[in-house]
Every structure is written in structure tokens, then in C-alpha cells.
Amino acid sequence: MNLDHVFVCGHPALDFAATLRARRSTRFEMFVTPERLNAWYLKSGLVDAITPADGQDVREAQALRESLYRLITNRRLGEEFDREALAVVNGAARKVPVTPQLTVAGRHNEATPGQALATVARQAVELLSGADAPLLKECGNPECTRIYIDRSRGMRRQWCGMESCGNKIKAAAYRARKRTAAPA
Template identity: 35%
Template sequence: MGFEFIADRPVLDFLPTLAERGHTDVEQLTAPQDFADWAVQAGIVEQPPHVDDAALRQAKDLREAMFRLVRALIDGTDAAPADRELVNDAAAGPLPELRLDADGVHRTGDTDAVLTVLARDCLELHASDDRHALRWCADEHCTRAFVDRSRGSRRRWCGMRGCGDRAKAAAYRRRRRTSAP
């Protein structure tokens, strides 16, 4: 499966592996191999880690806790202590191992290392200036959070490919209908 990486932050690219939350709830991590593939495609590790059903459940639980933390950050509400504890515990885990060989730097790690990277990125997001620029995509079915780094902070879509393109096409069709004789 090919995943979309448009957020410039691992945590914000991981959260939409459950897409269209509250609408169709499209789960992209349906099998352990899906999470292993996501970790490689995200560039966290080079080789897929071994993921069993328990590790997949752990990854999904962490994803949901991080989603609630990001939602609380955007909405200006208090985060649940259980979500903070789960993310803090995951962030304390081992990081992927970096090794420099003649052909470059290599990243290796197990599922716990991948989850540690994601949890730490979530915590770093809370500590960075990006937290002030977090927004929800304006597409009614998209539940992606993104960092609005646009001039004037007026960006509305998580990305122009997909949500932005659909919105522009719909606006064009509306204009064409209203101007038709």
C-alpha cells in the first residue's frame, strides 16, 4: 500500500492512517505488514520491522492517543492524562539505530523504535512553534491536521493534491453553473 506523506512531520503523516474520521473511517493499517510498510515509506527505518497483531494494536492505540493530543492542541482543550501517559511512555523507548557505512547512513529498528520516533515527534510538536500553526483541513471529510506555514496563515487544505484540488474543482463547477445562460 502506498501512503501519503505531505505533513513534513512523522506524527502528522501517521495520524491519517485512519482517514475520514467520523465519516467513513478508512483504516489503512489493516494488517501488521501495513504498519511495517508505513515505517519504511516514512523513512523511519530502512527494513520493515517485524510487526505482529499485538504490535499493530499498540501502534493503533498510540496513534489514537496522539490524535486526541493533537486535537486538544488545535482546539485549545485539555488533553486526557491517559493519552499523555501513553505517549510519554512510548517516547521513552529506544530509537532506531543509525549506522554510517561506505554507502551512507542506515536506519534500523524494531516496532518499539518506530513508535518512539512517532511519540517523540508528537511531544516535540507540542514544544515547537508549529503548535501555534496547527490547523484542520477544511475538507469536510478530511481529518488531517497540518502546520500552516503559508504567508498570512491562510492555508485551508492539508495539501493541494487531493483536498485542495477537489475544492478548487468544485468551486469552478459552481462558478460555471451560475454563469451558464
């Protein structure tokens, strides 16, 4: 599976929750090392520079991610929030977040992994309590478990992203139609 971090969900907290991929089948972990965690924080644009993470930072990020996924799923399905997951997310959101600084070159966000994690938790609180919460959908690819914000006209979007899932599903459907239409 591709080791690149992908940002197709429409919100940083959703992209963070999607770092454990294919939850129903192969379960592919993106945060396998502290370096991979830091790479996510940098590629997401959450920070411009980050102090090195360690194993404890990875475990905390994974715990927050799983709690976020539980709450996002609860919201999407119209269920009551899981109390344990709420405690994890709210606990992380109470910590010191990334603090932007103004430099002669412009805005600069330098943080610790803990500050970056607190920022993700705060973004999740805003998402799950905000106007975009009713727009949450799960990708239509049975192998994908990403949840995204569907802002399409008529809420007809089916996949987390065309490049990641949509093209695969459309190509498979095309091949199936061609096989069915082939002369016997």
C-alpha cells in the same frame, strides 16, 4: 479509497495521526495489516529496514495514533491535554527509539516496529511542545481530518495538500459556479 500512504502534513507525527482517514464519515484505516504498518515506517523515511510487524504491533500503533490525534486536537483547539492520551504517548516515548548507524554506504536506520513507534512518539512530544504547535490547522475539506503545519505566508493555507484535497474542493467549487451561471 487510495491505499497509498500520503505524507502531506509537514511532520511525521501528523502524517502518522492521519493514517485513520475521514474520521467524521467513512473512517478509512490505513494500518489494516502488519505489512501496511511496516510500509508506513519505510515510506515515511523513519527507517531503511524494519523487522516484520505482527498484530500486536498494529494494535499498539493504532492506540498511539489515536492518542496522538487526541493530543494534537487538544493543542490545536487550545484545550488541556487529555490525561489518558498523555500517558499512552509518554509511555511509548520512553521506549528505545530507532538508533541510526553509520555504514560505509552512509547512514542506515534498521529497527523493530516497537523502536519505530517510540520514535514517532518522541517526534510527537517535540512537535506538541515546540515552536510549530501554534501552526497546527485542520484541512478545510469537510471529508478530510488531516492536521498539518501551516507555514504559509499569513497562515492562509486551507488544505492538507493540493493533490489530495485542494484540487477536489476547487474543482467542485468551479463546477458549482458553472451550474449557477448556466442560463435557465
